[in-house]
Amino acid sequence: MFETRSRRARIILQLVLTIAVIPFVIPLIAMLQTSFEGAGWGNYLAVVQVPGFPKFFVNTIIIAAASIVIVYLATLMAAFGFSKLRVRGKEVFFWLMMAALTLPEVVLIAPLYTTAVKLGLLGTYWSVILPIAALQIPFTVLIARGYVDGIPDAVFEAARIDGANTWRVFWSILVPLSRPIAVALMVLVLIYAWNSYLLPKVFLIDDGMGVVTQLPEFFRRQYNDDTPKILAASVITAIPTIIAYIALQRQFERGMAAGAIK
Amino acid sequence: MIDTDRIVGSDRTARPVQRDGRPQRRARLLPGGLRWILPGFAISVGLIYYSIVYSGYLSFFDWPGGRALMTPVGFQNYLTALQDPVLWTALRNTLIYFVVVFVVQVAGGTLFAAAMHSKVRLANLYKVLVVIPVVVAPATLAPAQIQVWQSDGTVNRILGFFGLSSLEQSWIGQSTTSLLVVTLVGCWGAIGYGFILIYAGMSQIDPELIEAGRLDGAGNFRVLFSVVLPSLRPIIVSLAILNFITALKLFDNPWLITQGGPAHSSEFLGTMIYGETASTDRNLGYASALSILVLVVAVAVSIFMQLRGRERVARARGRRKELADV
Numbered sequence: 001m002f003e004t005r006s007r008r009a010r011i012i013l014q015l016v017l018t019i020a021v022i023p024f025v026i027p028l029i030a031m032l033q034t035s036f037e038g039a040g041w042g043n044y045l046a047v048v049q050v051p052g053f054p055k056f057f058v059n060t061i062i063i064a065a066a067s068i069v070i071v072y073l074a075t076l077m078a079a080f081g082f083s084k085l086r087v088r089g090k091e092v093f094f095w096l097m098m099a100a101l102t103l104p105e106v107v108l109i110a111p112l113y114t115t116a117v118k119l120g121l122l123g124t125y126w127s128v129i130l131p132i133a134a135l136q137i138p139f140t141v142l143i144a145r146g147y148v149d150g151i152p153d154a155v156f157e158a159a160r161i162d163g164a165n166t167w168r169v170f171w172s173i174l175v176p177l178s179r180p181i182a183v184a185l186m187v188l189v190l191i192y193a194w195n196s197y198l199l200p201k202v203f204l205i206d207d208g209m210g211v212v213t214q215l216p217e218f219f220r221r222q223y224n225d226d227t228p229k230i231l232a233a234s235v236i237t238a239i240p241t242i243i244a245y246i247a248l249q250r251q252f253e254r255g256m257a258a259g260a261i262k
Numbered sequence: 263m264i265d266t267d268r269i270v271g272s273d274r275t276a277r278p279v280q281r282d283g284r285p286q287r288r289a290r291l292l293p294g295g296l297r298w299i300l301p302g303f304a305i306s307v308g309l310i311y312y313s314i315v316y317s318g319y320l321s322f323f324d325w326p327g328g329r330a331l332m333t334p335v336g337f338q339n340y341l342t343a344l345q346d347p348v349l350w351t352a353l354r355n356t357l358i359y360f361v362v363v364f365v366v367q368v369a370g371g372t373l374f375a376a377a378m379h380s381k382v383r384l385a386n387l388y389k390v391l392v393v394i395p396v397v398v399a400p401a402t403l404a405p406a407q408i409q410v411w412q413s414d415g416t417v418n419r420i421l422g423f424f425g426l427s428s429l430e431q432s433w434i435g436q437s438t439t440s441l442l443v444v445t446l447v448g449c450w451g452a453i454g455y456g457f458i459l460i461y462a463g464m465s466q467i468d469p470e471l472i473e474a475g476r477l478d479g480a481g482n483f484r485v486l487f488s489v490v491l492p493s494l495r496p497i498i499v500s501l502a503i504l505n506f507i508t509a510l511k512l513f514d515n516p517w518l519i520t521q522g523g524p525a526h527s528s529e530f531l532g533t534m535i536y537g538e539t540a541s542t543d544r545n546l547g548y549a550s551a552l553s554i555l556v557l558v559v560a561v562a563v564s565i566f567m568q569l570r571g572r573e574r575v576a577r578a579r580g581r582r583k584e585l586a587d588v
Contacts, residue, residue: 016377017374027407031405073301077298085293086293091304106532107511110538111550112313114320114327134310135310195398198536202539209395212402241326
């Protein structure tokens with residue numbers, strides 16, 4: 001974008017960029033530095049050995065995996081229905097779904113908390129998985145429908161001529177062809193579910209049902225404000241997400257950009 | 263030639279065709295799709311609309327939850343909310359947070375995106391550093407931010423290093439600076455998001471357009487402001503809406519860093535609703551009334567921004583066309 005013909009311009013640009021990135025590095029350095037204060041690696045060892053530590057990861061993985069499966073199936077089926085099948089009043093259904101697109105999740109907690117108590121769902125995985133899925137589906141359907149609209153109808157017609165029923169067309173044509181966008185969207189769902197904090201905090205109140213975002217609080221109680229250990233726990237929690245981001249960079253950015261760029 | 267329509271029409275769900283008009287005919291020949299959209303529709307629309315309606319119902323009661331009696335109070339919860347100074351502080355904070363984070367996000371995102379579309383070394387390293395606060399949970403990074411802003415934290419140490427000890431203060435613990443800390447932490451998390459969208463938007467700009475600008479003698483900044491930014495307008499509108507919704511529901515950072523305090527100075531609607539839902543002296547009716555207010559503001563503002571954005575884009579296009587016609 002910027003043209004840097006001279007060596008000097010190139011150095012200035014690099015310098016500006018480096019200065020601009022300093023505020024981003026400071027908290028990360030503070031985090032790493034403090035996590036080694038006192039016992040060094042011993043802080044990490046102590047954190048990992050706390051009973052119940054792996055359970056936080058297990059809970060998060062269960063919630064994230066279930067959310068992904070539900071959102072994936074519901075999204076592709078809906079995108080198929082909206083884009084390639086006959087539905088009476090299709091646009092009304094679509095519009096109703098899109099109206100929920102920018103819903104702030106806090107408005108759900110009071111009614112859902114009440115409902116979860118009544119149905120005995122409080123403290124179960126479902127009490128978090130269903131709201132996560134409900135909040136993600138309008139966005140993923142919007143993007144997936146746009147993508148499926150771009151697949152020519154002739155492809156689907158050809159499959160029908162060969163005698164494939166709707167179910168078969170879905171699995172053998174739609175699922176493979178929409179894979180690029182589906183992967184991008186599922187990376188977003190993964191990050192959203194992995195990072196969710198408010199929903200688990202409200203609904204998973206039982207012991208042993210904590211998720212990774214609650215680890216710092218857990219260690220604050222456990223160690224009575226032993227900051228290095230709290231930060232060691234934060235570092236351990238952050239690493240899988242950072243690795244996942246670096247590995248899935250392109251899909252992640254594609255999914256995010258899909259929402260804003262048409 | 264094979265008549266594909268007739269063969270497709272042999273599907274069991276299709277009915278014989280008698281109506282006129284080709285699109286109508288085609289649509290009728292497609293298999294029914296209602297049950298395909300139903301699962302997603304039931305989960306999202308079902309759960310969300312149910313919550314909103316139930317919220318509206320609850321907002322007319324005084325109710326601590328559980329087996330306690332639900333006392334009907336009419337519009338009292340709404341009146342209490344509108345007279346509650348904490349709500350107005352929260353709304354003011356939401357507005358300040360939105361404006362500051364949005365401006366910093368667009369400026370910072372544009373700077374990083376433009377720099378990384380140029381030839382710089384280690385571009386990917388910079389990118390990862392900027393995007394880390396977007397992908398790692400605020401709840402996970404909040405302890406690091408507390409470490410930075412607390413009384414013996416990094417910021418005060420940096421100030422001391424530059425001989426500015428007089429500026430050292432308890433950033434989190436005083437009501438004059440708590441909102442500043444929450445807002446700056448918000449900017450830290452938002453720039454990476456803006457960067458990703460703006461970067462993607464810049465990749466879609468026709469290079470010839472930029473080349474034409476350069477041939478006309480425009481420098482780097484002229485190109486940025488007159489060619490690049492105008493074509494990013496739809497993205498900036500999206501960012502404005504997303505930021506506003508984020509500010510309206512903000513919970514993680516204020517809760518974990520300042521708990522909305524001291525003295526409600528960094529209270530947001532999210533922390534207010536959470537407090538009313540989860541604290542021991544909760545009133546689920548009041549929490550529901552607040553939720554409905556948030557919902558009304560969210561819907562009204564998204565529609566307003568969407569319309570304004572579209573109007574502006576249309577006007578800009580019209581102007582460009584006029585110029586081209588001349």
